[in-house]
Amino acid sequence: MAGLTLAGQGWMNNLIVYMIGEYNVKSIDAAQIWNVVNGCVTMFPILGAIIADSFLGCFSVIWISSLISLLGIVLLVLSATLDSLRPPPCDNGSNLCIPPSKLQFAVVYLGMTFATIGAAGTRFTLGTMGADQFNNPKHQGSFFNWFISTLYISSAISSTVIVYVEDNVSWGLGFGLCAVANVVGLAVFMFGSRFYHHVRPQGSPFTGLARVVVAAIRKRKILLSLKSEDDYHRAHDEEATVVASTPTTTFKFLNRAALKTEGDIGPDGSITNLWKLCTLRQVEDLKTLIKLFPLWSTGIFLSTPLAIQSSLATLQALTMDRHLGPHFKIPPGSMLVFIMVSAPLTIILLDQFLYPAWQKITGQFPPPLQRIGIGHVLCVLSMAVSAVVEFRRLKTAQDVSNSIVPMSVFWLVPQLALAGIGEAFHFPGNTALFYQEFPAALKSTATAMVAMFIGIAYYLSTALVGVVRRVTGWLPNDINQGRMDHVYWVLFVVGVVNFGYYLVCAWLYKYQGQENVADQSSTSNK
Structure with a gap:
């Protein structure tokens, strides 16, 4: 998981900067491409899960997807190293920039497609295969916490080390490191194959x-x-x-x-x-899925504001003072590291201290619905903080003529950290809920359901940003001339309404696996 996440996030986290700087794509268009790619990465796992549950099993889906991912990253390495596969460079924002040719676009898009399919096929199928190694629900829940922590920590490393190499050394070397991480991850996975408990697919x-x-x-x-x-x-x-x-x-x-x-x-x-x-x-299996659908749907409008926030935060960082000391400049794509650091740190704190303390006081492990609800609240607060910070950034931009606003990029940290802490509650909570409640024949699909609503959220965020651009003037290519703070306030309202909807769904829902929850609590108390 660590190796494949380093590989996937290493090229995805800096994709906006790559498309703007190397392929002369306009800023908002680059953000839209980033949203589509992330939507695919988080949407396609449902297909991998269905194939794993129905035909090939998790093990085969993982190694095949890893090879596809490697092929895509190799194409990205070629796009970054061969001058013939990129348009001539030009100044950012210039109207004289030569757009990429059809061949150049075809190569980079084909590379992104293969790398996206590969990353999607492994991400949550690995989670299911890991959980299949345990029988106790408490151990499975703890595994998901560490699994998601690994996902975020690896993403944080790729957002700093690999993104720094891409921005300051060369894109070819940065993508090359992604390819090496992919190979190492696949090799380690295959080396441990004889130790795994393999669950055979039972047909669709x-x-x-x-x-x-x-x-x-x-x-x-x-x-x-x-x-x-x-x-x-x-x-x-x-x-x-x-x-x-x-x-x-x-x-x-x-x-x-x-x-x-x-x-x-x-x-x-x-x-x-x-x-x-x-x-x-x-x-009864179909009834279970129907009962879970309203709760699952709340994740779409929880993740949509977060998806928009992630892409817009990179654009904000491009216009802000990114100096850390006199000689070091923070890559804009690395700002998302504050989400990736705050989430696993919070998960570790919860898993090792807060949840055990809660269990001693109440006699039971915090149920998934409570954890998800806390995540909703924190993510909504993150949108409000984003709006306030963007209002200050725009006000500062009005006083200067330079495109770079004399405002530290670290003003973005609180909103991103809040989003990461919120994800530490709702992401493992949703994963544990679906794995616990889904029918036994759909365990791979259960963990991929979280990825599915995140993927839909990325597509929805792309459509929403497109509507905002057409209907309002809030998101021009020069965001210093727009009103991105209004966008964040709209997302805040969406989050508040969705949280109300979630409360209704959670109140009406009755755990299908309540006996497992009771067993989990009693076992952990012994």
Whole structure:
């Protein structure tokens, strides 16, 4: 995880600067490209998870994706080292800049595509495979904390060391370090293969879920009120895994899918038509996903402001005083390191001190919904701080004619640190929630669900920024002439409304794995 994150974040974190400085792309357009790439990196893991759960298993998906990532990074190395693959350099903001040719764009975009697919295929599939090595929910929850800490710490290193090399030595060497990290990470992963517990894929569980919907529709006219437990179909291995002998009362319409009617069962006891009769387990699995959907959807509007904040913070840093001492200048792409440092430090503090203290006082480990709610509040506060800091930056910019505002880039630290602390609560909380609550056949998909709503948020942030640019004058290419503070206040309002929606969803939700939560608490108290 550390090696592959160094590789992926090493080129992604500085992508805005690379596109502006080396490919003559306008600033807001570069931010939009960055949002799309990050959206893909966080959206595609759901595809990797589905392939892992249904066909290849986590191990195969991880090593294949690692090779694809390496191929993409090698193309980026070529784009950075061969002059023929880049347009002639020009001054930033000049109207005489020559845009890249179709071939030049094709190479850099192809490299980003392969590297994005590779990073997406490994990121959360590694998390699932790691959690599969443990049986105790408490140990799995602790693993996710350390897993996400590794993600952030590696991102922090890439945002400082590798980004510094890219900005001050050469882009080719910086991307080359990414390729080396990719190779090392893949080698270490393959070396440990004989020690892993491998979970075999059981075929696509999504087909079974689709059958539930079809079967329920086909039997929509059948009454349920007088049916007993013997009228519902179970698989042979379901007796021990399904506690309830009849379907739950929620979403009663779906119960018809497991209702046995004449001709559904053959003489040998097998189902004659899989699209007309499903097992009780399949029905309850689909209900679980439906119940989780509202909570999952709150993550989209939690992550959208954070995605916009990350891209705009890089543009802000480009216009601010980035000197640290007389000789060192902080790369603008390195400012996101304050998110990546504050998040793992907070996770370590929570995992080692605050959560154990909470458990001693209350008798139970803090449930995921509480942790996610705290994350919502902190991320909303981060938007308010961003708006205040940007208002001050714009006011300072009005008093000078230079494009660089005489205001330290460290003014951006509080908002980024708040965002990182918020992610330390909601990111592991969401991951643990979905892994705990999702059906057993969808564990890889469960961890990727967090990536999925983050990916949607990046796409949504790209669309939202595009709408703001068309409707208002808040985000011109020269942000000193805009009103980015208004954008942050809009994001603050979005966050407040979404938090209210989250509170309603969390209040209505009942843990499906409540027994596991109780077991986790009792085990850790012994």
